[in-house]
Amino acid sequence: MEELKKQVYEANMLLPKYGLVTFTWGNVSGIDREKELFVIKPSGIAYEDLKPEDMVVMSLDGKKIEGEYNPSSDTETHRILYQRFPNVGGIVHTHSAWATSWAQAGRGIPCYGTTHADYFYKEIPCVRNLDAKEIEEAYEKNTGVLIADEFEKKGRDYEACPATLCKNHGVFSWGKDAMEALHNAVVIEEVAKMAARTEMINPKVIEAPQVLQDKHYFRKHGANAYYGQTKKVEE
Amino acid sequence: MEELKKQVYEANMLLPKYGLVTFTWGNVSGIDREKELFVIKPSGIAYEDLKPEDMVVMSLDGKKIEGEYNPSSDTETHRILYQRFPNVGGIVHTHSAWATSWAQAGRGIPCYGTTHADYFYKEIPCVRNLDAKEIEEAYEKNTGVLIADEFEKKGRDYEACPATLCKNHGVFSWGKDAMEALHNAVVIEEVAKMAARTEMINPKVIEAPQVLQDKHYFRKHGANAYYGQTKKVEE
Amino acid sequence: MEELKKQVYEANMLLPKYGLVTFTWGNVSGIDREKELFVIKPSGIAYEDLKPEDMVVMSLDGKKIEGEYNPSSDTETHRILYQRFPNVGGIVHTHSAWATSWAQAGRGIPCYGTTHADYFYKEIPCVRNLDAKEIEEAYEKNTGVLIADEFEKKGRDYEACPATLCKNHGVFSWGKDAMEALHNAVVIEEVAKMAARTEMINPKVIEAPQVLQDKHYFRKHGANAYYGQTKKVEE
Amino acid sequence: MEELKKQVYEANMLLPKYGLVTFTWGNVSGIDREKELFVIKPSGIAYEDLKPEDMVVMSLDGKKIEGEYNPSSDTETHRILYQRFPNVGGIVHTHSAWATSWAQAGRGIPCYGTTHADYFYKEIPCVRNLDAKEIEEAYEKNTGVLIADEFEKKGRDYEACPATLCKNHGVFSWGKDAMEALHNAVVIEEVAKMAARTEMINPKVIEAPQVLQDKHYFRKHGANAYYGQTKKVEE
Structure with a gap:
C-alpha cells in the first residue's frame, strides 16, 4: 500500500511537470x-505542498480507509470507473487545455x-452532459456511471480507447496503473492539439x-506487436 | 503595513512567473x-529590479502616503474599485495575451x-470603451467608475465574478487579497485560452x-461548498 | 567602441532568451x-558561441573596419536604415514567429x-516585396531603401512607429539604442500574437x-508623458 | 563507428531539447x-535512459550488426532512404506537432x-497514404520507397528539399549528417507553425x-552562397 501511495504521488507530481494542470485542477489514483x-x-492541496503520506486510501465501496485529508472531489467518478472497468489499475482526471x-x-x-492510432483505437469519445436530475442526485458518481454506460452502449472497448472527454468539463484517462494512465493523459493532450490544428489547416x-x-494500433498492442523491446503489449 | 507590502510584492513577482506579463505590463495592489x-x-520598474520596499502606499482618497517612486499609472483604477467594491482586498491588472x-x-x-464555472459565475464581461470626454477628463479613474457602473447596471455580483475585461485594453481581476486576485488572473487567462480554442473547434x-x-460554482463557493479541505469558501 | 560592442553583444544574446530567434535567424546592431x-x-555564428569581441565594426559607407568574421548578411539593410533614420541608435532583425x-x-x-498603442503609433506597416530588378541589383541594400521610402511616402514617423514588417520575410525594429530596438522587437511579437488571436475571436x-x-501613446511618449518614473520619454 | 554512435546519440537527445518529441516519438540515424x-x-527507450552504447548498428541490406536492443520500428524507412538518396548522411523522424x-x-x-526558402527549395511535399497492400506487405519499408518514388516522379531534388511529410503520420527530414538532419527537423516545425498562422491571418x-x-535559397546554398563565414554550402 505504501508502494502504491508513492506511485500515485509520483504520477500526481508529473501532472504539473507535463503541463497538464494549473493549480490543483487534476488528480491521479491507483488501485x-x-x-x-x-x-x-x-x-485542493497545492502540488508543491503534496507529500506521499497525504494520499488518501479509499475502499471500492466508497469509504475512507486512511488519510488526514478529504479525498479529491472527483473520487466517486474514479470509484465507479474502477468498478465498471475491471482491468483498469490507474485513473487520471485533468482539465488539460x-x-x-x-x-467544451x-x-x-x-x-x-498515427500518433492517435498508436494509443487510442478510433475516435476518443465525448460523453454527453448529465441532466439536472443526475447532477442533483450524485454528480461525481453519475459522471462515472455515464462514462461506463456510454462505452457499453457504443460498443467501445475501454482498454483499446483508454480515455474519454466529458462535455463542458474535462478528461478522464486510465491504464494498467497510475503511470500508464498519466502517460495516456499526456498523449490525449498532444493528440487534441494536433487534431484542432489539423482542422484549422484543412477544414x-x-x-x-x-x-x-x-496498422499502428496493432504494431504496438496485442499478440503481434513489434514496437519496443519485447513482443508483449507495451507503450 | 510591512506585511501587506511584502504580500503585494510577492504577488507582483508571480505575474512574470505565471507568464501573465511582458516587461512591466501589469500590477498588483492590496488594501x-x-x-x-x-x-x-x-x-515602469522592471520586475527583476523590484524590491518589497519599492511598493507605494496610497490612501483611499488618492494621496501618496509612502514610497520613493510614482505609483502605477493605473492606480486610480485600483482606488475606485476599492471604493466601489467594499469586500475586495486585492486587485490585479494585466495584459495577459x-x-x-x-x-481587443x-x-x-x-x-x-466547469473550469470557468469553478471560479467565475456566468460570463466574464467586457466593458465598453470610455468615450473621448471620459478619457480626457480622467482616463484611469473613469476606467474604475465604468467597471463598477457596468457591474451594477447588469446586476452582476463582483464577488461571484471577480474579473472583467476592458475593451481594447486588458484585464482587471480581484479577490479577498492580493494573492487571490493573482490566482483569478491566472484562471481568466487559462479560461480565455480554452474558450477561444473551443470556438475554433466548434464555431x-x-x-x-x-x-x-x-453545480461547479456552488461546489466550491458558499455555504454548501465541499471542494477542498474545509466547508468554507475557498479556491 | 568596446562599450558599444558589449551592448550590441548583450542585445543579441537576449534574442534567444526572449524566444525571438531559432538558430542564427536574427541580428542586432548599434551605432x-x-x-x-x-x-x-x-x-551565421551560433548564439551559444558568440563573444563580444566577435562583433563586427562597419562604417556608415559600408566598409568593414574591424572584426574577424563577415558581418551579418543583412548588414546593408541596417546601414541604409541608419543613413535614412538619423535618430535611430539600434536596429534588430528577426523572423519571430x-x-x-x-x-508572410x-x-x-x-x-x-493599448498594448500596441503604448509602443507603436497606429498600424505597424508591412512593406511590399522587392521586384526582380531590385533583388538582383542589391537585395539587402534595397530592403533598407524600400522601408525608408515607404515610411516617407506614407507619411509615417519612424520614431512613433519603430518597426516594420517586410512581406514574405520578417521584422525590422529600431530604437534609440540596441536595447530599445530589442525591446520593441519583443513588443511587436506580443502585439502580433494578440492581433491574430483577436481576429480569430472576432473576425x-x-x-x-x-x-x-x-491616450496610451501620449501617456508614455512626448512632453506630457506620465508613465514610469520621469516626465521624459521612456518605455 | 563509436564517433558516429556518439553523434547519433547526441542528435537523438536534441529531439526533446528542441521540443520535437513527446515520450519516444522520434528517432535519428546516421550513416x-x-x-x-x-x-x-x-x-521505445525513453530519452532520459538513453546512452550512446544503446545505439543499434545496421547494415544497408537490413541486418542488425551490433546492439543489445531492437532498432527503431522505423528502421526500414531509414534504410530505404539511405539506399535511394545517396548523398544523405543522417535522417530524422518525428511527430513534431x-x-x-x-x-494529418x-x-x-x-x-x-524566406525562413522556408532559406532551407527548403519550394513546397515541402506531403506524400500520399500507402494502400492496404503496401501496408500489409511491408509498411515501414514501403514508406521509404514511396517517399523516394514521389520525389523522383515529381522531379524534386532531395538535397534542395531535405524533408517530407507522410500523410496522416509525421515528418522525415535528412541532411549531410545526423546533426544537419536534426537542424532541418527543427526548421520544418518552425516553418509549419508560421505557415498555418499565415493562412489564419490571411486565408x-x-x-x-x-x-x-x-534569392534566399541561393544566398545560402550553392556556388555563389554568401551567408555565414565561408563561400561553401552551409546552414
Missing part, C-alpha cells in the same frame, strides 16, 4: 485490486493520424484510413 | 481596510465549461448548461 | 553616431489595443478608437 | 557511407517566406514570389 483499495490525491477545449466544444477527437479533412489506424 | 490604505507596484485578445475583440468570455458551440455551471 | 561606425553580429506570420500574410498589424473586429490610441 | 553501416536509436498537423491535413507546406495568401525564394 490495489487484491485489497480492493484505491489511493487518490487529497482535494487542448483536450478540455474539445470537451462537445466533440470527440477524430483519429487524424475538410477526414479521418486517417482505417487500415493505417489498424 | 488594509482598517487603515484605508492600499499598497501598489511603482510605475489570451484574455487581452478577448478584450470586444467580447465577454462565455462560460463553456456553433453554446454555453455550458446552467445547471452544470451552478 | 556610434559621432564616429559614424556601427557594430553588428557576425553572419507571430510577426513573421503577419509578414502580407498584412500590416492593425492597432487593436469583424475593428481597430481601437483613435482617442484611446492617442 | 557511415564507406562501411555501408548506419546507426539508429533503439525502439505543427508539421504533423500539416501531414494531407497538405504540403507552401513556401510563404487568401499566396506563396512568396519565386524570385525571392530563389
Whole structure:
C-alpha cells in the first residue's frame, strides 16, 4: 500500500511537470485490486505542498480507509470507473487545455493520424452532459456511471480507447496503473492539439484510413506487436 | 503595513512567473481596510529590479502616503474599485495575451465549461470603451467608475465574478487579497485560452448548461461548498 | 567602441532568451553616431558561441573596419536604415514567429489595443516585396531603401512607429539604442500574437478608437508623458 | 563507428531539447557511407535512459550488426532512404506537432517566406497514404520507397528539399549528417507553425514570389552562397 501511495504521488507530481494542470485542477489514483483499495490525491492541496503520506486510501465501496485529508472531489467518478472497468489499475482526471477545449466544444477527437492510432483505437469519445436530475442526485458518481454506460452502449472497448472527454468539463484517462494512465493523459493532450490544428489547416479533412489506424494500433498492442523491446503489449 | 507590502510584492513577482506579463505590463495592489490604505507596484520598474520596499502606499482618497517612486499609472483604477467594491482586498491588472485578445475583440468570455464555472459565475464581461470626454477628463479613474457602473447596471455580483475585461485594453481581476486576485488572473487567462480554442473547434458551440455551471460554482463557493479541505469558501 | 560592442553583444544574446530567434535567424546592431561606425553580429555564428569581441565594426559607407568574421548578411539593410533614420541608435532583425506570420500574410498589424498603442503609433506597416530588378541589383541594400521610402511616402514617423514588417520575410525594429530596438522587437511579437488571436475571436473586429490610441501613446511618449518614473520619454 | 554512435546519440537527445518529441516519438540515424553501416536509436527507450552504447548498428541490406536492443520500428524507412538518396548522411523522424498537423491535413507546406526558402527549395511535399497492400506487405519499408518514388516522379531534388511529410503520420527530414538532419527537423516545425498562422491571418495568401525564394535559397546554398563565414554550402 505504501508502494502504491508513492506511485500515485509520483504520477500526481508529473501532472504539473507535463503541463497538464494549473493549480490543483487534476488528480491521479491507483488501485490495489487484491485489497480492493484505491489511493487518490487529497482535494485542493497545492502540488508543491503534496507529500506521499497525504494520499488518501479509499475502499471500492466508497469509504475512507486512511488519510488526514478529504479525498479529491472527483473520487466517486474514479470509484465507479474502477468498478465498471475491471482491468483498469490507474485513473487520471485533468482539465488539460487542448483536450478540455474539445470537451467544451462537445466533440470527440477524430483519429487524424498515427500518433492517435498508436494509443487510442478510433475516435476518443465525448460523453454527453448529465441532466439536472443526475447532477442533483450524485454528480461525481453519475459522471462515472455515464462514462461506463456510454462505452457499453457504443460498443467501445475501454482498454483499446483508454480515455474519454466529458462535455463542458474535462478528461478522464486510465491504464494498467497510475503511470500508464498519466502517460495516456499526456498523449490525449498532444493528440487534441494536433487534431484542432489539423482542422484549422484543412477544414475538410477526414479521418486517417482505417487500415493505417489498424496498422499502428496493432504494431504496438496485442499478440503481434513489434514496437519496443519485447513482443508483449507495451507503450 | 510591512506585511501587506511584502504580500503585494510577492504577488507582483508571480505575474512574470505565471507568464501573465511582458516587461512591466501589469500590477498588483492590496488594501488594509482598517487603515484605508492600499499598497501598489511603482510605475515602469522592471520586475527583476523590484524590491518589497519599492511598493507605494496610497490612501483611499488618492494621496501618496509612502514610497520613493510614482505609483502605477493605473492606480486610480485600483482606488475606485476599492471604493466601489467594499469586500475586495486585492486587485490585479494585466495584459495577459489570451484574455487581452478577448478584450481587443470586444467580447465577454462565455462560460463553456466547469473550469470557468469553478471560479467565475456566468460570463466574464467586457466593458465598453470610455468615450473621448471620459478619457480626457480622467482616463484611469473613469476606467474604475465604468467597471463598477457596468457591474451594477447588469446586476452582476463582483464577488461571484471577480474579473472583467476592458475593451481594447486588458484585464482587471480581484479577490479577498492580493494573492487571490493573482490566482483569478491566472484562471481568466487559462479560461480565455480554452474558450477561444473551443470556438475554433466548434464555431456553433453554446454555453455550458446552467445547471452544470451552478453545480461547479456552488461546489466550491458558499455555504454548501465541499471542494477542498474545509466547508468554507475557498479556491 | 568596446562599450558599444558589449551592448550590441548583450542585445543579441537576449534574442534567444526572449524566444525571438531559432538558430542564427536574427541580428542586432548599434551605432556610434559621432564616429559614424556601427557594430553588428557576425553572419551565421551560433548564439551559444558568440563573444563580444566577435562583433563586427562597419562604417556608415559600408566598409568593414574591424572584426574577424563577415558581418551579418543583412548588414546593408541596417546601414541604409541608419543613413535614412538619423535618430535611430539600434536596429534588430528577426523572423519571430507571430510577426513573421503577419509578414508572410502580407498584412500590416492593425492597432487593436493599448498594448500596441503604448509602443507603436497606429498600424505597424508591412512593406511590399522587392521586384526582380531590385533583388538582383542589391537585395539587402534595397530592403533598407524600400522601408525608408515607404515610411516617407506614407507619411509615417519612424520614431512613433519603430518597426516594420517586410512581406514574405520578417521584422525590422529600431530604437534609440540596441536595447530599445530589442525591446520593441519583443513588443511587436506580443502585439502580433494578440492581433491574430483577436481576429480569430472576432473576425469583424475593428481597430481601437483613435482617442484611446492617442491616450496610451501620449501617456508614455512626448512632453506630457506620465508613465514610469520621469516626465521624459521612456518605455 | 563509436564517433558516429556518439553523434547519433547526441542528435537523438536534441529531439526533446528542441521540443520535437513527446515520450519516444522520434528517432535519428546516421550513416557511415564507406562501411555501408548506419546507426539508429533503439525502439521505445525513453530519452532520459538513453546512452550512446544503446545505439543499434545496421547494415544497408537490413541486418542488425551490433546492439543489445531492437532498432527503431522505423528502421526500414531509414534504410530505404539511405539506399535511394545517396548523398544523405543522417535522417530524422518525428511527430513534431505543427508539421504533423500539416501531414494529418494531407497538405504540403507552401513556401510563404524566406525562413522556408532559406532551407527548403519550394513546397515541402506531403506524400500520399500507402494502400492496404503496401501496408500489409511491408509498411515501414514501403514508406521509404514511396517517399523516394514521389520525389523522383515529381522531379524534386532531395538535397534542395531535405524533408517530407507522410500523410496522416509525421515528418522525415535528412541532411549531410545526423546533426544537419536534426537542424532541418527543427526548421520544418518552425516553418509549419508560421505557415498555418499565415493562412489564419490571411486565408487568401499566396506563396512568396519565386524570385525571392530563389534569392534566399541561393544566398545560402550553392556556388555563389554568401551567408555565414565561408563561400561553401552551409546552414
